[in-house]
Amino acid sequence: MVRDITLGQYLPGSSFVHRMDARSKILLLTASVVFIFLCFHFASLLIMTGFTFLVLLGTRISLMKYLKSLRGVLLVIVVTGLFQIFYGSGEPLFEWYFLKVTMNGLVSAAFIVVRISILMMISATLTYTTSPTDLTDALEWLMKPLKLVRVPVNDIAMMMTIALRFIPVLLEETDKIMNAQKARGADMESGNLFKRIKALVPVLIPLFVSAFRRAGDLATAMECRCYDSGAVRTRMKVMRFGWRDLCALLICLTVYAAVLCCGRWLPSVF
Amino acid sequence: MSVIKAEGVTFVYGQGTPFQKTALDDVSFEMREGEFVGLIGHTGSGKSTLVQLLNGLLRPTKGKILIDGNDIWQNPKKIRQVRFKVGLVFQYPEYQLFEETVAKDIAFGPKNMGLPEDEVEKRVQKAARFVGLREELMEASPFELSGGEKRRAAIAGVIAMDPDVLILDEPTAGLDPLGRDALLDQIVSYHKVRRNTVLLVSHTMEDIARIADRIIVMSKGKNVLFDDTRKVFSQGEELEKIGLQVPQITKIMMMLRKNGFPVDSSVLSVEQGFQEIISCLSSD
Incomplete structure (x- = not known):
C-alpha cells in the first residue's frame, strides 16, 4: 500500500552521531567530502576510509544498511571504475584491440571506486541520523547569511517544513481516495501502462482538490495566528553546539591535518 | 437466506511490524x-x-467473508x-x-x-x-x-x-x-x-x-x-x-421506570414514549 513508503531515511536512535547538532553534522560532512577528494595517496585514502568507518560505527546503525545504500549507485561505481581502467596513461600492462590497461589506470580505478563508496556511505550518515525537521532547522540556520542578499530564508524554511509535514497526510489521503474509487470498481492493478496512467485520473483530481483546500485552510489558520515570516521566533528545540560537536570537530581536524600532511610529504601515486 | 456472512473474521494491521494492531478479533455475523x-x-x-x-478492499487475516455462500x-x-x-x-x-x-x-x-x-x-x-x-x-x-x-x-x-x-x-x-x-x-x-x-x-x-x-x-x-x-x-x-448511549427518549423511560413508573422502557421514538406515558398515567 501507499502508506508503506518510508519517509526519508531517518532511523531514530541515540548514538553519538544522532545526538550531535545537525548544523555541525552538515558542515563536517561537507568538509569531509572535500577531503575525500583531496586524497592522492594510499595513506591518505586509508585514513579517510578509516575515518568513514569510525563515523559509521559512531551511528550504531548496522553496516548492512550502509552497504545497501550503495546498491543504488552500484552501476555508477562500476561504469566509472571501468572507464578509469582503460583511460590510464603510461606503459600498457596488456592490450586487447584498442583497449589498454595500464598500472596507472588500475590505480585510479581503485581510487575512484573507494572514493565514491566512502562518499556515499558517509553522506548516508546525515540522513540516517538526522530527523527531517532537524535537518530543515539546520539548513535554515546555515542559510542565514543569504538574508543579506535578500533571499527569503524564513519563507523557504517554512515551505520545507510544511511540505515535509504534509507528506504523510497526503499519503493517507491518497490511500482513502484510492479505496473509494476501487469501491466504485476502478481497476488500478491491471492493464497496460497507458491504461494505468488513465486509471490514476480519478485519484489525482480529488487529491489535488483536497491539497488546495488544505493549503487554503492552513493559510487561513496561520493568518488567524498572525503569522509573519519576518518575526523573530524562539524555538522549542534550541540547537546547541555541545561537547559531542567539539569532540567531532577535533577528530575531524586531526584527520584533515593528517590528509594534508600526506599530500605535503608523500609523493603522489598518479 | 443470508446475503452476506462473516465467519470468524480477524484483521491485523501491519502484521510483523512494530506497529502491529488487531483491528478485528474473531467477528462473525450474517445479514439477511x-x-x-x-x-x-x-x-x-x-x-x-x-x-x-465486507467489500473486499481489505483481506481478512483469518476467517472468511461469504456472499451468497461463496x-x-x-x-x-x-x-x-x-x-x-x-x-x-x-x-x-x-x-x-x-x-x-x-x-x-x-x-x-x-x-x-x-x-x-x-x-x-x-x-x-x-x-x-x-x-x-x-x-x-x-x-x-x-x-x-x-x-x-x-x-x-x-x-x-x-x-x-x-x-x-x-x-x-x-x-x-x-x-x-x-x-x-x-x-x-x-x-x-x-x-x-x-x-x-x-x-x-x-x-x-x-x-x-x-x-x-x-x-x-x-x-x-x-x-x-x-x-x-x-x-x-x-x-x-x-x-x-x-x-x-441509548436514544435520549429510551433513557428517559428507563429513569421513569427506575423511579417506580410502570412504563415500557424499550421505546425508541418520542411518539412511542408519549403514548406509553399517557397510557401509564391513564391506567392509574
Missing part, C-alpha cells in the same frame, strides 16, 4: 436479504475496517465483481468526486461494470432520483455543488451500481440537522423500493433506532451484540459500559 442493519460502536472499535472487509477471496482476480455486489459509501464521500459533470461522475461505477451506454444512462437517472438530486444539477460540475448536494451525488455514484448490499459509513456526518433527516429518509425510501440489504454505520443512536431492523454493536474489535433494535437498546447499561 432485504434487511436494514445498523452498525454502532466507538471510534476505533473496528467499524471502518469491518466495512472495508468465499469472496476464492478467486482474488474476481474481487472487483464483489465490489459491484457490495456497494460501499465511505465517510465524507464527496472528496472522491472528480468528473466534469455530476452525471459523468455518477456514471463512473456503472461504466466500470462494463454496462452498455443506455443502461448506464438509465441507472444514473434512477440513482439521482433516489438521492433527490435536481435534474438541472446533472450537467453542473460536481465542484460547484453545495456540501449536501455533493454528498448526494457521491452516494448516487454507488447506488447507480445497483448493489445487492449497500453499506453507508456515516453518510450524515457533517450535515445540518435538516439535511441529515432528509438524506436518511431518502435512504429509507430507497431501501423500501429496492428491497436490498443496507448496512448503515452511524454515531447517532436516534437515527439508528428509528430506521434499523437489527443492530450490530462493536467494541474493541469484537461484535458484542447483534440483535433486534429494541432488544439492543433495552440493554442500556451494557451499552453505557462500552461507552455508547
